[in-house]
Amino acid sequence: MYDEITRKLDSVTHWPPQGRLVARARHSAAHGYAVATIDAAGCGDRPRSAADEQARAALRRAMQAGEPVDEIFESFIAPLVEKAVPEWRTTLDALLSLPEIGGPVGYSGWTAVGIRLAVVEPRIAAAGFFAGGYVPRAQREEARQVTIPLLFLLQWDDEGNPRQRALDLFDAFGSKEKTLHANMGGHVGTPWFEVEDGIRFFGRHVS
Numbered sequence: 052m053y054d055e056i057t058r059k060l061d062s063v064t065h066w067p068p069q070g071r072l073v074a075r076a077r078h079s080a081a082h083g084y085a086v087a088t089i090d091a092a093g094c095g096d097r098p099r100s101a102a103d104e105q106a107r108a109a110l111r112r113a114m115q116a117g118e119p120v121d122e123i124f125e126s127f128i129a130p131l132v133e134k135a136v137p138e139w140r141t142t143l144d145a146l147l148s149l150p151e152i153g154g155p156v157g158y159s160g161w162t163a164v165g166i167r168l169a170v171v172e173p174r175i176a177a178a179g180f181f182a183g184g185y186v187p188r189a190q191r192e193e194a195r196q197v198t199i200p201l202l203f204l205l206q207w208d209d210e211g212n213p214r215q216r217a218l219d220l221f222d223a224f225g226s227k228e229k230t231l232h233a234n235m236g237g238h239v240g241t242p243w244f245e246v247e248d249g250i251r252f253f254g255r256h257v258s
Contacts, residue, residue, distance in 0.1 A: 075246050082250050085152055088160070089142055091135045103127070124185040128163060132187060136167045143174060157257045159249060162220075166190040169197045177201070177256035179249050182217040183209050183238050194223040201229040202252045204245055209238045 076086040090097050099107075106127040113120045146152050155176035158165050162180040169175050170193050179202040201224055205217050221231050230252070234242055 078246055079250065082254075084157075084253070085146070087142065087146055089135075089138060091131050091161075091164070092138075121185075125187055128185050129187040129189060132163050132167055132190065135161075135164045136171065139164065139168055140172055143172070147174070155257045157253045159253075162186050163190045166193050166197055169199055175199060177253060179252060180204065181241070182206070182220065183212050183241075185212075186216075186220060191220060191223065194220055195225050198225050198227070200252075200256045201226045202249060203229065203231045204241060205231060205233040206238055206240055207233050207235050208240075211238060 072088075076088070079086050092100075092103075106123060110120055110123045110127065112118075113123055143156065147154060147156075154174055156174045157177045157179070158168055158175050159179035160181060161184055162182060163184060163186045165178050165180050166186070167190060169178055177200040178197075182203060182205040203217075203221050203224075205214070205221075206212070207214060209217075218231075221229065232245060232248065234240070234245070236242075
């Protein structure tokens with residue numbers, strides 16, 4: 052299943068679009084890393100609860116009407132983070148118990164989940180965050196407790212992510228080593244060369 056013992060587990064959750072997710076995973080594996088991802092509750096093939104459906108419907112209505120959506124995101128995303136982090140820790144337990152898998156571990160992907168993981172999971176040695184999703188208020192406060200090396204990717208014209216909020220979050224991280232890469236373009240416009248930069252970043256910190 053893996054070419055060699057891993058030095059990193061690379062979560063690529065929420066890196067759009069899906070074909071790019073697979074391409075990035077294969078590219079990371081070609082550099083000798085084991086790559087794993089799991090869907091959050093209600094995402095991918097996992098069933099959605101009635102509350103999930105109600106929140107999504109409310110979000111669509113608010114966006115179509117041009118109304119504020121932060122409180123809807125808060126009610127929707129915050130519970131996802133609370134559910135996803137224990138699942139990720141269980142996944143790490145299972146993967147790192149395999150003889151061909153070794154640490155340290157790197158995380159790359161959804162910022163809200165990554166912040167909580169970086170705070171509670173000592174096996175995470177470095178992280179790459181994509182600043183393209185809503186980060187609940189609790190995780191914005193937790194950002195000050197994040198001290199591992201960080202690579203933070205920001206799309207300068209992301210339609211759903213206010214630029215200043217992302218910059219404030221970057222400033223809040225407690226890491227002594229943190230790097231911000233900002234590129235022009237919208238949510239799905241992250242340049243492919245950032246994948247190469249990510250490989251070099253993790254090579255410095257989890258190899």
